[in-house]
Amino acid sequence: MTERFWETKSLSEMNQQEWEAICDGCAKCCLHKFIDDEVDERHPTEVIHEGEQVHYSSIACYLLDDKRCQCTQYDKRTELVPDCVKLTKDNLKDIFFMPPSCSYRRLYEGRGLPSWHPLLNDGKKSAMHKAGMSVRGKTVSESTIDMDDFEDYIVVWPLGDED
Template identity: 65%
Template sequence: MNRTEWEAICDGCGKCCLHKIIEDDSDDDGEEHEPVESLSPTDYIREGEELLYTNVVCHLLNDKTCSCSKYSQRTKLVPDCVQLTQDNLDDIFFMPPSCSYRRLHEGRGLPSWHPLLNKGKKTAMHKAGMSVRGKVMKDDEVDIHDYEDHLVTWPLEDVD
């Protein structure tokens, strides 16, 4: 698969640009604990940890089109930006279940709302509620220590 074909698999939902928090449940003393923010990126999740999604998105994301405003420069501007390749698909625990790369990797195929199945348009994806459009705040508007106030479950939803 060439780069253009690989990039076309991306549905352009913007969920990969959401900030996530890893909550550690390993200290199970019967009391509720606040989520622990990871101030540095990670490429694994430990036993007893849970990945939680926020509605806080990278400041580079255009929240109307759900596209990166600086896509070709994103990894230089945001060093921990997600860059999926055919070689790192086994490590995509942080991608939501609706991610087209994850769906294909898990043998589930593309969803009916995917732009490739809709004349290259994102309309069906937005109508199905599968993008971040209208649901997010930019990370330059929210203090990282307040991310736990922005936890959401909608990124975990998957349609067909």
């Protein structure tokens, strides 16, 4: 990879290795998100309509290793979890549910990488964890709770976007 490639290439110009490196590894994408709508039903976060709002929870996918902030089955995640969204260059513009701190979203919006990003810290996640930008120590596994109680797990910390 060329040094600071994200400053000279658009997301659509990146090769697969560069694309994968943009992920900061915060694991916020592994949190369950719910749409607040007029019908008051839970439904997948595929579409958001005017007047609706996405609520983040501290409920994490059962595949998440919450210590390392990594999917334990990354290559098979979309097979094992059918509503897991694989972020691509083609669907980036439609992923309204990614938090403001998401590095893909930041680059897409022209905001650059945050100072705590691993690419700016010798490939290490420690600055991200120290800044509180990952899910480490903040989640419960979906396999350990009753999903009917999801309201008890609504949180606002995923929306933080410190630089």
